[in-house]
Amino acid sequence: MSLASPSPAKIAVSVSGIEKAFGPTRALAGADLVVEAGEIVALMGANGAGKSTLVKILSGSISADAGTITLGGKTVSFASPSEAQAAGIATVHQATDQAGAAGLTVAENLTLNELCGTGNFFVSGRSIRKRAQEIAAAIDLDLPLDRDFIDLRPAERQLIAIARAVAAKASVLILDEPTSSLSSTEAERLFAVLRRLKASGIAILYISHRTGDLAAIADRAVVLRGGRVVASFARPIDFSAAVAAMIGRTLDASAHDGKPSSAPILASVKRAVLVPGARPFDLDLRSGEVVAITGTLGSGKSRLLRALFGLETLVEGGFTIDGKPWLSTGPSYSIVRGVFMVAEDRWASSLLPPEIPGATIAGTIALPHLPRWFPSGILNTTRERLAATQAISRLGIKARGPDDTLDQLSGGNQQKVVLARWQAAPCRLLLLDEPFQGVDVGARADLIAAIRGSQSGSATLIATSDTEEALEVADRILVMRDHSLYEADGSHGSLAAAIGSVEAAETGNVTS
Amino acid sequence: MTEQTATQARPTSSLAETARRYALFVLLALMLVGFWIAQPAFINSANLFSILQAVSVVAILGVGVSITMSAGGFDLSVGSVAASSVMAASYLMVVLQMNAIETMLLVLAMGALIGLANGLLIVRVGVPDLLATLATMFLLAGLQLIPTGGRSITAGMMLPDGTTALGAYDPAFLILGRARLFNTIPYPVIVMALVAVIAWFLMERTRWGRVFYAIGGNETAAHLAGAPTKAYRLWAYILSGTLASLGGLIVASRVGRGDVSAGNSLLLDAVAASLIGFAVLDKRRPHVLGTVLGAIFVGVLLNGLTMLNAPYYTQDFVKGVVLVGALALTFGLGKRKR
């Protein structure tokens, strides 16, 4: 695609009257959208509004039931992703489990589009690595090229998918929640790349539930609701109006004031060293407290949570819960004793293939509680479905019922099911790793309310790369840097100032 | 909450789904009726029971295979475990002069032990399932012959050291394979029914079954949800090994001697039964009921063809054709569009 003469007024891609139904679910009910060259359009919408469905149609991975797509003035229809790519549409999909192939190296996954498309016929490890380096360099990505994709964390997978899409030199770039597992540092870096691409005349459709992201880069916001475009906002975008259009009510995303809690200490971390050579740190969690940890990619947030849950061991130091030493031997040990964890990668950590029993919403929620709910061993599906039905209504999960399999749900709704699983039983310590990935603002407020509401006698430790999110949910925010915890500036005044102080801590400009 | 339909958008989906669910039942019924018309003797109860008896061993082995499959593994050693059990049972009775009860217990223990060995190789050492059980398969195929130097085992046989074996098959042992309850139902059929019902209950109606399937679907997810996944996978192989040796006991008690065989055809038939089971009730996954039905399906086909005096070589062919047809029907109707 030649991008020699960027003309801001030129329409790069437009869709009109797109419809798509999955069984009785109408995911799209006549959506219209226009993206001009050199423009970044934010696509907003609650979970299950149909955003990803639209993306999948535009990228050729599913076909629409009705409607037309116009690309560069010509009506097109894509029978496969390769046709969409050939036509100049590059896509980063929401699901990080589809970002690359296991068994292939990082280098091979970075060049996957070329390998699967029309790259050089003859390849060698060296030629692939060389090309992969170029692709990675375009977004400043630095990953060991020989590592197997299966060993990557979701954030890294997401970055690979982004690098690939950026390298595709497409005329239309679609990003479906590209920053859902990235920290603000990486997200900033991505925005710089996107601005550069925009300047070179590429049309960008950007989907995110992080209003901060959208405020930073979007030229225009389009709100999708019930499979239809219901509102459109030009810059400067009025986000509270947009959110109202999305979820039908307004939200005030205020931070909790960090008044020091005097409740008894429930769990504590003592002189913990996460990796050899890291600085030891302490952490006290008080009963009823919600504490968030932020930090850049790979800083060790997940590692701390995993160590508490019994999936990893500390190099030095230890934990106590209720004053007694806590050394978990693994998930089953922890779960029995009321320590629950939601792992960061919901595909790898929670979802089951649709054909097996227990892949339904009811089964997913019940899985860790089976021994407690059914001590005799004999299942009682009514019990499971009751719990699921409650979760569906409490969290507003958009599904047809407790027997829906999770692959039929939108990304955000899957995440809600995964969270609902751990609210289905009383707990002492709840460990949430990136719990709000892909969850829309409305649902996030509901979830936060639920988490905060169930806090008596238990504590919650949240690892999140999104500072905004951390401020919204937590009583206290800590920053993880180089596998060690630092206290962020305790008193956050305005939201913006608070974000600033946390981000400063992330990059290490604050002494602690 | 709402009515449940599959993912397909077509309005016919519920019809197609019903067709898919029951395709194999309908085919089975058609086959029964067809054979009945062609050969009235087909439908008499003695013949129907002899079909069930004929498939019992394959069905029992198939149940084991499908349990390991549901836990995300694959047991290629079931055939050779069964074959070794035949040899072991004969050796215990004929050479070591044990009685029926001792023999059965020891052979079942042997099957469980082999399963345990498979499981440890897979879970502890980290060898991929197919690879580990393939190795066991070869190992057993050879091992079973070593005690007798490759001879089959019969009463009065000459041992490698030149002496004569003094024991014989315990008549009580032969009951398992040869006698009938109420003079009608062969014991192997009862054993098969028991195995099927218990395994079905375990896999579909208890939380343990759930966990087996969860492990097969996503081992990490099951582990994070607190399931002791390694223990479960071990148990899957132990169950499979025990069931295979149970199958071997039935063969031994029918045949009444220890015959040399690698068990390959038993393996393939058991795998076939559990794979055909995928299509039963449109489950698209291994399951006990499907496996048993798959075995019966093939058994009816072969019995009917034999009655009609079809040349033996057409049997494999017809087996293949019917398989392809049933599969195409089941899966073709349920094709998910992208």
Next chain:
Amino acid sequence: MTEQTATQARPTSSLAETARRYALFVLLALMLVGFWIAQPAFINSANLFSILQAVSVVAILGVGVSITMSAGGFDLSVGSVAASSVMAASYLMVVLQMNAIETMLLVLAMGALIGLANGLLIVRVGVPDLLATLATMFLLAGLQLIPTGGRSITAGMMLPDGTTALGAYDPAFLILGRARLFNTIPYPVIVMALVAVIAWFLMERTRWGRVFYAIGGNETAAHLAGAPTKAYRLWAYILSGTLASLGGLIVASRVGRGDVSAGNSLLLDAVAASLIGFAVLDKRRPHVLGTVLGAIFVGVLLNGLTMLNAPYYTQDFVKGVVLVGALALTFGLGKRKR
């Protein structure tokens, strides 16, 4: 973006890794030396070439299996495709009196067609790989016998219609299996080497090979990245079918007649070869070089044991023991902790 520390922080990892990479090579070398010492005739070039010749068919079939495996499938029909190819080649020459070239082309085309049928069943109809190829396996096991009513095909045989077959094996055809280049290297070995080199090049040095592996790793991801995944999977089965029929041609030209066989042992040996290949170079995935080495490994073992006059039943046993040992070594050393 950020600094990356590897999870395996231990200093011994590179040593263990090297050990894992070359474990099978070292074992092979040890075996060669061991057999050489025990029986000097083992190492003469005629014997080494006869080992290679003996493994050529299994290696060629194994390459096909490993290609389908790398694309996330599994071809259970290779054994019966090879067996059917033997029958087909014999039928074409003996009954239809074709010459060597016609026969070879037709048989290869048949193999490709069967592969295509497998592929269509899997890709179009949506039957799971194992199930579809299992059905084909049974179908072919029967089908190959129908033209001759179950008889073996030899020159001058009686046909089912009572006439006598007029053709015979074309002497040119027998060259493929029986002659040697420069009177030293048997042609099957050359064919195997060619197949191995071409397949290795295809799988490791071309874009296509990477796509096969990508599909095996995550079909959706490969599809989203623009690969025509269905076409690739079809091609994997076509290649596998063609290679299996090539293996069948070699068998036919060695044996010089069409014999009834289901090809089960070929299947199991081919699968074993490609599974052992997982351990070669510590790749933990199917690959061509590993498959060929796996086949040679087993071939050397069996040849050496035969030379040492080991009873046949120890062969399977030793095969199993060595497999378990090699696997435990390779995988045990590289155990990944979760």
Next chain:
Amino acid sequence: EGLAGAPAPFDKGGVKIAVVSFLGSGDWLQAFEAGVKRQAEALGIEANISQARNDINQERELIQQAINLGVKGIIINNGQPEALKDVAQAAIDAGIPVVAYDVNIDNPKIPQIEQSDADMARLVLEQAIKDQGETFDGGVVYVAGFAPLDRRYAVWKDFQKKYPGIKEIATWGVVNDTVAASVADQTKAVLAANPSLKVVFTPWDEFARGVKLAIDEAGVADKVKIYGVDISTSDIQAMREPNSPWLATAATNPAVVGEVSVRALAQLIAGEDPGHSVLIQPTLVTQKTLIDNDIKTIEELQAKFPAFKDSDAAKKDWIPAAK
């Protein structure tokens, strides 16, 4: 340690031969190999014994391997001529004498040892006619592609031509891991479908066992009778069971076959001529003889029937008897 008075190279000892069998397992093979070992030991021969396990291609490889090994002689036990002619010739070309048992290599330099499958089938079928008359509904268990079975089946076909009263109303059979059990299952179907069945010809004892099992299970032992081929200790016991339907079988002693093969090869190695064709006569064994003579094992059968125990074929003064 050589054999005093024997021709070279046996006078010095250290002769190595290879014995390549097509079969992979079974009592017949075990007994054959036992016979080979006995006679080889008596002659001071070291025998390298290998089995192709029903894979004709493998049998070629094994013969090739024996040539590579530089043995002094090769015994080929069963197989198929088309596949073996050229490797057998290669052995001869390498100066290695070859004898073949039950496979017609069609080479003047290679003596053929035969047990005559045709004779065995004829013996037992004649007995069937003696017992059951010239008119009966018969069935045969048969799977094509196994050379001895093919030859025995051909005799059954000839009998049908000769005696039009014999009708083949059913043919069945299967060769798999559980031959006896699978054949029993099939036979039950056949019995249900063909109540008139009177005689079942089983050209392999494994088949006979399956048929007997089915007849016992169906409780028709007084109506349906088995005429088989081959014998072993467990076959003898099966025939002796009270009310056993298995009335007669015909067999050669596989151990004798093994001994004769080694003797013939030894003569060739010593430069003598055992003759181009060495025939081993089969023996008919009926239920009645077994019961009348109280024979319970193969060993007792050998003791009571010297013809079964030993054969005069390929004997020489310098060749010691096998022990």
